[in-house]
Amino acid sequence: MHDKSYMQITVLSGKGGTGKTTFTASFAKLLQKKVVIDCDVDAANLHLLLNPEIIMEKEYYGGRKAEIDLLKCTDCGLCENLCRFQAIKELKVDPISCEGCGLCVRACPENAISFELKKSGVYFRGNLEDKSEFYYAKLFPGEGNSGKLVSEIKKEATGFITEETEWILVDGPPGIGCPVNASLAGTDYVVLVTEPTLAGLHDLKRLIDLLNTFKYRYGIIVNKYDLNEDITKEIIDITEKTDTALLGLMPFHEDFVHSLQQGKTIVEYNPAKWRRTESG
Amino acid sequence: MIISVASGKGGTGKTTVATCLAAAIENAVYMDCDVEEPNGHILLHPEFYSKTPSQKMLPKIDYVKCTFCGKCVEVCEYNALINLKTEIMLFDGMCHGCGACTYFCPEKAITEVAKTIGYVREGASRINNIQFYDGVLNIGEEMAAPLIKSVKAKIDIDKTTIIDSPPGTSCSMVESVKDSDFCILVTESTPFGLHDLQLAIEVLKIIDMPYGVVINKYDKSFVEMEDYFDRNGIEVLLKIPFDRKIAESYSKGILPIINFPEFKNEFVLLYNRIKEKLEMENVDA
Ligand code: SF4
Numbered sequence: 001m002h003d004k005s006y007m008q009i010t011v012l013s014g015k016g017g018t019g020k021t022t023f024t025a026s027f028a029k030l031l032q033k034k035v036v037i038d039c040d041v042d043a044a045n046l047h048l049l050l051n052p053e054i055i056m057e058k059e060y061y062g063g064r065k066a067e068i069d070l071l072k073c074t075d076c077g078l079c080e081n082l083c084r085f086q087a088i089k090e091l092k093v094d095p096i097s098c099e100g101c102g103l104c105v106r107a108c109p110e111n112a113i114s115f116e117l118k119k120s121g122v123y124f125r126g127n128l129e130d131k132s133e134f135y136y137a138k139l140f141p142g143e144g145n146s147g148k149l150v151s152e153i154k155k156e157a158t159g160f161i162t163e164e165t166e167w168i169l170v171d172g173p174p175g176i177g178c179p180v181n182a183s184l185a186g187t188d189y190v191v192l193v194t195e196p197t198l199a200g201l202h203d204l205k206r207l208i209d210l211l212n213t214f215k216y217r218y219g220i221i222v223n224k225y226d227l228n229e230d231i232t233k234e235i236i237d238i239t240e241k242t243d244t245a246l247l248g249l250m251p252f253h254e255d256f257v258h259s260l261q262q263g264k265t266i267v268e269y270n271p272a273k274w275r276r277t278e279s280g
Numbered sequence: 281m282i283i284s285v286a287s288g289k290g291g292t293g294k295t296t297v298a299t300c301l302a303a304a305i306e307n308a309v310y311m312d313c314d315v316e317e318p319n320g321h322i323l324l325h326p327e328f329y330s331k332t333p334s335q336k337m338l339p340k341i342d343y344v345k346c347t348f349c350g351k352c353v354e355v356c357e358y359n360a361l362i363n364l365k366t367e368i369m370l371f372d373g374m375c376h377g378c379g380a381c382t383y384f385c386p387e388k389a390i391t392e393v394a395k396t397i398g399y400v401r402e403g404a405s406r407i408n409n410i411q412f413y414d415g416v417l418n419i420g421e422e423m424a425a426p427l428i429k430s431v432k433a434k435i436d437i438d439k440t441t442i443i444d445s446p447p448g449t450s451c452s453m454v455e456s457v458k459d460s461d462f463c464i465l466v467t468e469s470t471p472f473g474l475h476d477l478q479l480a481i482e483v484l485k486i487i488d489m490p491y492g493v494v495i496n497k498y499d500k501s502f503v504e505m506e507d508y509f510d511r512n513g514i515e516v517l518l519k520i521p522f523d524r525k526i527a528e529s530y531s532k533g534i535l536p537i538i539n540f541p542e543f544k545n546e547f548v549l550l551y552n553r554i555k556e557k558l559e560m561e562n563v564d565a
Pocket residue numbers: 341345346347348349350351352353368384385386387388389390
């Protein structure tokens with residue numbers, strides 16, 4: 001879309017626990033005319049800070065699962081041999097191992113295997129304080145296909161974009177895998193929240209490789225920068241060498257933990273101190 | 281014995297707990313299954329002596345035989361194939377390597393070729409002679425589960441193995457923790473920590489795995505968490521108070537138990553406690 005009126009910002013961290021969601025929540029408080037989407041469908045947390053009023057709940061069907069009808073089964077053993085995920089043992093399909101590929105279903109000479117759609121999560125549409133749209137999802141425990149769920153809520157959310165909308169704010173999942181790619185689709189700018197630990201740095205580099213591969217623009221926030229100033233410096237060096245924006249350095253501060261424990265964003269907890277840092 | 285270490289929420293200190301535990305046990309094996317972001321090597325500093333590619337199979341079409349009948353596209357549940365009439369296009373990232381297309385192609389036009397999705401590395405750490413394995417997923421690869429399987433193929437059941445699981449509760453976490461004897465869930469004293477811990481507990485209940493909780497950055501003033509444990513009779517195996525010294529040591533890649541020996545003892549006790557629990561369960565069974 002050439003004439004789209006909004007910018008999609010996706011917040012990522014690679015490593016968990018760097019403060020990504022805390023930052024996203026603070027951005028959400030500061031931005032107007034926005035749609036906010038929590039794409040960490042594995043462990044959604046943003047709603048805990050933004051307290052949306054839920055106005056819709058929808059079921060998510062991620063895929064199908066095979067099930068053997070013992071009345072029709074002649075125990076020929078073909079399905080067990082064909083399954084590449086070792087999901088079939090002694091005429092039983094283990095629903096956790098079954099990837100829903102349907103090979104056994106189609107190959108069974110007795111048509112003894114059913115293949116029903118399975119509910120594998122739910123997602124919610126809500127309103128934030130300022131009436132802006134908010135989406136989050138819950139993938140059921142042990143389910144795969146999180147990338148597909150991410151794409152589905154994003155699609156649902158884009159249905160509510162109006163000419164007024166200026167921002168789409170996406171809280172991305174950790175890692176570099178499939179749900180991360182699904183979260184990134186359509187992104188104009190990526191905010192990377194990292195921390196100055198060797199692990200944080202290692203994961204940041206992997207994420208930057210990924211973003212470069214797919215040519216996304218990004219900037220970096222270093223949270224808890226004073227925890228290890230040497231590594232912070234190394235991160236700053238990376239930004240300088242690659243001409244990447246250094247969006248901010250946040251100190252290691254008790255306010256972060258205390259505000260979290262009260263379920264508040266940092267800008268609400270101590271507005272005088274933090275508001276300026278975030279918008280600056 | 282296999283003990284896995286997981287956490288719903290990322291960044292709770294899962295890798296710190298897994299590596300410290302491995303270092304507190306004699307002749308332990310440490311296995312990093314967090315293949316998207318493997319960090320165990322940063323704390324254990326292993327010397328690597330081998331690196332084996334992990335592969336997934338992708339279909340390859342022989343256009344001499346292909347009649348563009350579209351059967352392969354029809355049987356692919358993941359929409360990984362598209363029939364362009366002059367070409368059958370494959371979206372690598374979406375293919376699960378299930379083999380359905382190969383099996384059903386009426387012209388026998390499909391063969392499968394291996395594609396490297398990452399590596400399994402094997403090494404040894406000087407810290408208490410830990411035997412070290414990890415999986416490193418290639419950038420741009422989407423599916424972690426096959427690589428996790430390759431890492432876990434190295435398990436030797438006669439040894440005590442500590443598995444560092446990816447965060448979250450989805451298929452890669454389940455792939456990592458399943459077949460363990462016990463799972464340690466690491467959380468922290470915040471609403472996020474509590475919320476995600478509850479999700480992780482749900483998974484372990486579904487796969488019927490015994491578990492216990494380690495609270496990192498423990499803060500007793502977060503009463504919601506204490507209440508939850510009391511109400512549900514969940515055992516807290518270890519509480520690690522927040523300590524900036526530990527956070528700094530971690531940031532530099534120094535295993536906390538090296539600088540703080542009193543910390544090591546906590547992990548020896550943790551291990552003994554788990555062993556006891558499992559022995560008791562075996563007697564009960
Ligand atoms: S099923 Fe075989 S013949 Fe038919 S389109 Fe696919 S590869 Fe070609």
